[in-house]
Amino acid sequence: xxxxxxxxxxxxxxxxxxxxxxxxxxxxxxxxxxxxxxxxxxxxxxxxxxxxxxxxxxxxxxxxxxxxxxxxxxxxxxxxxxxxxxxxxxxxxxxxxxxxxxxxxxxxxxxxxxxxxxxxxxxxxxxxxxxxxxxxxxxxxxxxxxxxxxxxxxxxxxxxxxxxxxxxxxxxxxxxxxxxxxxxxxxxxxxxxxxxxxxxxxx
Numbered sequence: 001x002x003x004x005x006x007x008x009x010x011x012x013x014x015x016x017x018x019x020x021x022x023x024x025x026x027x028x029x030x031x032x033x034x035x036x037x038x039x040x041x042x043x044x045x046x047x048x049x050x051x052x053x054x055x056x057x058x059x060x061x062x063x064x065x066x067x068x069x070x071x072x073x074x075x076x077x078x079x080x081x082x083x084x085x086x087x088x089x090x091x092x093x094x095x096x097x098x099x100x101x102x103x104x105x106x107x108x109x110x111x112x113x114x115x116x117x118x119x120x121x122x123x124x125x126x127x128x129x130x131x132x133x134x135x136x137x138x139x140x141x142x143x144x145x146x147x148x149x150x151x152x153x154x155x156x157x158x159x160x161x162x163x164x165x166x167x168x169x170x171x172x173x174x175x176x177x178x179x180x181x182x183x184x185x186x187x188x189x190x191x192x193x194x195x196x197x198x199x200x201x202x203x
Contacts, residue, residue: 041156069124
């Protein structure tokens with residue numbers, strides 16, 4: 001994510017409706033959640049709707065990937081999995097982990113910056129019961145949606161208050177962009193560290 005990402009995304013979020021924001025969250029994830037919550041703090045959008053879009057957006061793409069795996073088995077992953085570092089042996093071990101330690105396996109898949117796409121396809125291909133998958137996904141998606149909604153809303157409120165009384169609006173926005181980048185980078189590093197540790201241990 002470049003330094004100008006938020007400054008480009010924010011006007012787009014404000015100019016487009018909730019449906020487009022939902023689509024952007026599905027594709028772009030956290031940065032769009034935070035940008036939309038930021039806009040909500042400034043009064044352009046409803047923060048509760050944004051949180052709902054963030055939560056269901058986080059779940060929607062994972063359920064779609066699960067469904068693809070359920071229908072197509074693991075053929076797609078077996079063909080393209082090596083691009084994500086998933087060898088045939090790792091795919092088999094991940095399937096085993098899904099049945100023996102479902103929570104841990106789905107946590108690794110959900111929060112890894114590399115394997116969510118093939119991972120959720122494998123989850124469907126492994127015939128994990130949808131009800132079990134859905135409830136665990138619910139629990140894993142909620143914290144992420146809350147985190148990035150709160151971050152965006154908090155900084156939006158801070159910007160709105162400070163910019164109202166001081167003529168440092170542009171500088172403050174730049175500072176917020178940098179903080180957003182740092183948080184997003186930290187989140188990616190933290191989740192990668194955890195998932196890599198678990199993958200190296202279990203797989």
